[in-house]
Amino acid sequence: MSDTLHIIGGGMAGSEAAWQAAQAGVPVVLHEMRPKVATFAHQSGDFAEMVCSNSFRSDDDERNAVGLLHWEMRAAGGLIMGTADRHSLPAGGALAVDREAFSQAVTAALRSHPLISFADEEITELPTSGHWIIATGPLTSGALADSIRTTTGAESLAFFDAIAPIVYAETIDMDIAWRQSRYDKGETEEERTAYINCPMTKAEYEAFIDALLAAEKTEFHAGETAGYFDGCLPIEVMAERGRETLRHGPMKPVGLTNAHKPEEKAYAVVQLRRDNALGTLYNIVGFQTKMKYGAQTSVFKMIPGLQNASFARLGGIHRNTFINSPTLLDDQMRLKLRPNLRFAGQITGVEGYVESAAMGLLAGRMAAAEIKGGCLPPPAPETAMGSLVNHITGGAEAKSFQPMNVNFGLFPPLEEARGGRKGRKDRYKGYTDRAKELFTHWLAAQG
Ligand SMILES: Cc1cc2nc3c(=O)[nH]c(=O)nc-3n(C[C@H](O)[C@H](O)[C@H](O)COP(=O)(O)OP(=O)(O)OC[C@H]3O[C@@H](n4cnc5c(N)ncnc54)[C@H](O)[C@@H]3O)c2cc1C
Numbered sequence: 001m002s003d004t005l006h007i008i009g010g011g012m013a014g015s016e017a018a019w020q021a022a023q024a025g026v027p028v029v030l031h032e033m034r035p036k037v038a039t040f041a042h043q044s045g046d047f048a049e050m051v052c053s054n055s056f057r058s059d060d061d062e063r064n065a066v067g068l069l070h071w072e073m074r075a076a077g078g079l080i081m082g083t084a085d086r087h088s089l090p091a092g093g094a095l096a097v098d099r100e101a102f103s104q105a106v107t108a109a110l111r112s113h114p115l116i117s118f119a120d121e122e123i124t125e126l127p128t129s130g131h132w133i134i135a136t137g138p139l140t141s142g143a144l145a146d147s148i149r150t151t152t153g154a155e156s157l158a159f160f161d162a163i164a165p166i167v168y169a170e171t172i173d174m175d176i177a178w179r180q181s182r183y184d185k186g187e188t189e190e191e192r193t194a195y196i197n198c199p200m201t202k203a204e205y206e207a208f209i210d211a212l213l214a215a216e217k218t219e220f221h222a223g224e225t226a227g228y229f230d231g232c233l234p235i236e237v238m239a240e241r242g243r244e245t246l247r248h249g250p251m252k253p254v255g256l257t258n259a260h261k262p263e264e265k266a267y268a269v270v271q272l273r274r275d276n277a278l279g280t281l282y283n284i285v286g287f288q289t290k291m292k293y294g295a296q297t298s299v300f301k302m303i304p305g306l307q308n309a310s311f312a313r314l315g316g317i318h319r320n321t322f323i324n325s326p327t328l329l330d331d332q333m334r335l336k337l338r339p340n341l342r343f344a345g346q347i348t349g350v351e352g353y354v355e356s357a358a359m360g361l362l363a364g365r366m367a368a369a370e371i372k373g374g375c376l377p378p379p380a381p382e383t384a385m386g387s388l389v390n391h392i393t394g395g396a397e398a399k400s401f402q403p404m405n406v407n408f409g410l411f412p413p414l415e416e417a418r419g420g421r422k423g424r425k426d427r428y429k430g431y432t433d434r435a436k437e438l439f440t441h442w443l444a445a446q447g
Contacts, residue, residue: 003371004029005364006142007133008123010047012080012353014135014346015106016434019079020364022115026371029421030110035120040223040319047110048357049078056084056095056354061436063428065406069354069384070095071432072439073361079109079391080357126151126341131371133363135345135355145321151337152328161320161351162232162288163402165300166281166312167272168409172196178259178304182271193294196282198305199258199266205247208268212239215295224319234289234317239387242305250286260362270303277395281312281409283402289315312407313351314343322349326398332362332370332379333389342367349392351403358385358406359392365446376446379440411435 006022007014010032019026036047042049059176061071073081076315087102108118126134136144149157151211163175179193187191200208211212217236238245247253251268255292258264272282289296296314301307325348328335335349344363345356362378362385371377379386387410393408404410414430 002130003027005131005367005371006031006127007132007135007364009135009137009140009345010110011032011135011137012048012356013363014133015048015110015135016078016080016357016360017344017364018110018366019098019113019114020076020361021368021371023077024112024365024368024372026115026368028116028127029119030116031121032121033120033141036120037122037141038219041139041143044103046100046101048083048105049103049104050097050099050353054089054096054099055079056089056092056097057397059095060093062432063425065384065408065411065431066352066354068432069358069388070407071436072379072383072385073354073358075439075443076079076361076365078357078361079106080360083109089293098210110344126338128338129340130241131340131367132345133342133367135343135356135360135363136321136323136347138288138318138346140321140347148323151321152335156324156328158322158324159274159319159415161316161318161403162312163285163316164283164285165289165296165315166275166283166404166409167308168312169245169280169282169308171310172198172272172282173305173308173375176260177272180256180259182255183186184255195271195285195418197258198254198270198272198303199253199261199264200251200268200270200304201205201365202267204245204302204304205251205268208299209243209246211299212236212291212446215299216292217290217295218292221319222415225263226445232284232288232317234291235287236289236291270306273400275396275397275400276391276410277397278412279425280405280407280413283316283400287315288317290317291315313405314407320346322347322397322403324400324401326394326396327347329393331389331393332366332375333359346403349401349403350388350406355388355406358388361385369446379442382412383435383439383442384443385439389403 004027008031039049060067083105087098105354125147192226247268254267257335267350271285275283276283333342342363344359366376381390
């Protein structure tokens with residue numbers, strides 16, 4: 001096999017992957033279809049274009065998981081973070097950037113690297129030989145998406161995310177909620193208690209429906225909706241179809257007995273399902289929504305048991321092409337069926353500019369190590385980068401897999417935090433201290 005690395009897509013992930021591999025001494029060809037072939041969201045032919053907001057979110061590397069990811073990417077000499085720092089704008093604790101200057105600078109850095117060359121083309125089929133990284137993002141072109149689907153199977157590729165909100169398990173009030181699967185189904189005790197249930201009285205249900213109908217919603221972007229109704233309906237659309245619709249759908253109260261008040265029949269029940277192997281995250285079943293983020297928090301806190309809930313991520317529905325990474329990828333981010341192909345970026349089921357660039361950083365380094373005859377293990381799951389790659393390649397529930405932002409719920413819990421002796425802020429500092437040490441070791445081991 002040739003020692004050249006080919007990368008499809010010069011977005012956040014592909015740009016970072018190209019930089020990392022080239023810096024490791026591996027020749028790279030970056031294949032990018034823009035500006036010849038457009039997407040509905042990109043405006044230019046530059047690499048690493050920010051398609052919507054100009055924010056890389058919190059820059060707090062002590063108490064915020066995305067801030068920690070910034071820290072790790074800086075420590076690893078990331079092109080995206082380094083360029084963002086040089087073009088940052090005042091934004092309180094967040095890292096906002098001058099988007100045009102940022103993507104022009106990324107483009108200039110890549111174009112002036114002696115080991116990177118460019119192919120201005122759309123790749124329409126998954127390549128069968130050579131070393132490749134597929135980093136074509138949420139708006140992967142139709143022809144390539146078809147080829148991915150043919151290779152991996154129809155079930156393995158989604159064109160929309162339908163994200164139900166995800167709650168930190170420790171913030172659910174278990175004096176109100178209880179664990180039980182509908183009709184106690186399951187072979188093992190774990191299966192019979194796989195869901196967390198939140199009961200509602202008639203008055204609570206009516207108030208919830210009123211709030212849902214009144215909440216502010218976001219609109220789809222122009223060109224985004226094709227094929228949308230193949231996916232799941234947002235809860236507010238279900239509520240608009242009739243006040244009882246949800247009670248006969250995701251909120252049906254049947255087959256469940258309130259462990260705290262067995263004699264009382266709930267009028268409706270909201271169910272939460274485990275979202276990761278660690279059991280630290282739960283998604284609200286069937287609650288995909290287009291409500292604005294602020295509205296979601298207040299409406300979902302009306303659910304008994306979730307009055308003090310913290311959300312690892314809020315719900316949404318977007319055009320988003322992504323693969324079922326937990327079943328398809330190995331821990332080297334390679335397609336198990338065709339290990340010469342790696343995937344990186346949003347197409348792997350991470351969400352956001354920073355997370356996508358981080359997966360590009362990792363894929364670029366892993367591919368370069370492999371081309372040079374070695375093997376780079378992923379960073380420890382206690383690091384931000386390691387927690388994300390661990391989540392997408394095995395930690396997440398494959399059946400309900402939906403794109404994920406980095407958050408502390410993906411991290412193995414700290415031992416001393418289990419007894420609740422530390423406040424949450426101190427605990428986050430504990431997570432980031434532990435991560436920085438392990439990430440530093442991981443980098444040092446690469447020489
Ligand atoms: C409408 C919209 C709004 C978003 N808003 C935000 C936001 O505000 N904040 C945030 O953090 N994230 C946002 N995202 C998610 C965002 O797209 C990702 O976080 C990030 O850009 C993903 O990086 P990526 O490298 O995986 O994909 P991209 O940055 O999209 O890069 C993929 C690249 O691959 C190219 N490509 C696609 N198919 C082919 C092909 N067949 N051959 C060659 N090239 C190809 C594309 O032209 C593109 O340049 C948004 C996404 C969408 C669709």
